Amino acid sequence: MSRKVVDFLQFVEVTNDIGVNIVIDNHGLSTLNSDKSVNLLTQTMLTIGASFASMELKQTMERMNSGEKST
Incomplete structure (x- = not known):
């Protein structure tokens, strides 16, 4: 959905x-409980997942940039 944690969390909040x-x-996850309250466990898991995606993107960019510098 998004590689930026802030964008993803804003989308979920909206x-x-x-x-x-x-x-x-x-994965058996839903962002809202049956009473329409926020499912805090799912929100936490999505935040962690988005953080890992962001970290992965940064690492990939660093590797790509380091390869350009060495050539």
Whole structure:
């Protein structure tokens, strides 16, 4: 969905605010509980996942840039 943690979290917050539940079926996750309250466990897991995606992007960019410098 996004490689920037802030963008991703803003997207999830907007969908939560308007009552849209994001369901990740293969992991059994949903962003809202049945009473439409925020599912804090899912939010935490999504935040961690987005952080890892961001870290991976930064590492990939660093590797690409270091390869350009050595040639």
